[in-house]
């Protein structure tokens with residue numbers, strides 16, 4: 170398959186080039202030239218498959234032979250070796266729990282898939298120097314990326330996080346690893362961390378001396394495996410003999426990567442009636458849907474930190490898939506909630522339905538309840554485990570929220586953090602000193 174840049178269609182790349190670069194040289198996002206359409210029979214068969222089997226079927230179909238079958242099989246089975254349960258709440262909604270991976274947030278799948286695919290490309294090129302993976306984070310991305318690449322030979326990971334803005338549990342998930350993972354505390358905001366990384370990608374001297382890669386969701390490798398979530402929800406509903414003819418997905422959105430994956434699954438033939446995009450007060454996409462204007466703003470901090478994005482990276486992919494604003498509005502209903510509404514949803518869902526939602530999942534659940542019409546089946550994507558923000562959750566529901574072993578194992582470790590100003594010179598010097 171050929172991939173093109175959303176800025177200029179003439180700029181093309183192979184999957185390997187798209188994945189090892191991340192962003193196209195013109196600043197665009199890579200998209201496949203033609204998405205294949207799943208045969209109808211495929212949808213009838215998927216309810217009998219296990220999660221890794223279904224994941225392999227979807228991903229290999231979408232990549233059309235770009236990666237050798239046996240290699241791809243191993244990558245996918247490795248990336249999907251945990252459960253993704255579909256839970257029905259007493260309120261009659263479905264929740265797809267995407268948070269049972271190593272760092273207990275939904276980014277585990279995308280980053281593990283990406284890490285293993287990059288590792289394969291590395292193995293094809295013994296002449297390559299080290300890959301340097303740069304990732305700005307408000308918490309979840311950094312931990313998922315760091316854990317996915319940890320101890321991978323020939324790869325160095327740099328996680329940049331804003332001082333004072335990342336919780337202790339999240340921080341310990343990437344800052345205690347050491348080895349090939351360097352955690353950098355930036356004296357600045359999340360937007361500063363993002364700018365430092367963007368500047369690094371534009372810096373000729375750096376790029377001439379080292380191989381830099383982005384592990385953000387601009388990387389197509391993170392978009393591909395997330396399509397599986399939507400097929401998996403569909404397959405599970407079919408298995409439970411639920412009528413799937415009016416299926417609605419509610420997606421908590423930040424950089425819009427997960428939503429882009431859902432739209433791709435739909436455009437490849439998964440019958441989805443509509444998507445519901447849900448943001449917190451960083452409501453850039455919501456405003457776009459309402460007004461037709463895309464206006465990035467400075468990032469505001471909220472109690473759903475993984476949704477704090479003032480300039481959603483994957484916006485270009487959404488428009489590319491749906492064509493124009495009118496069509497976006499036809500297929501996506503947009504919502505946005507502030508912290509009080511999020512807290513209210515967590516409390517009420519817990520009290521009335523006995524189901525504990527984390528702040529990110531709560532926005533999706535709330536929007537689903539507002540948006541769903543009679544006769545429709547709604548699935549909210551739950552993207553993080555409630556214990557990841559344990560302290561805040563305990564304050565909200567005034568009860569202990571037990572911490573799973575998977576999260577406590579990081580807590581005992583020693584934090585190894587490099588402190589840095591928000592100036593680019595310091596960052597550049599650090600990168601060059603690590604070569």
Ligand SMILES: *Cc1c(COP(=O)(O)O)cnc(C)c1O
Pocket residue numbers: 274275276309310386421422423424425426427428475476529552553
């Ligand atoms: C990253 C993240 C999101 C948002 O996903 P995007 O693909 O960036 O829109 C939602 N919830 C959690 C917990 C996340 O970590």
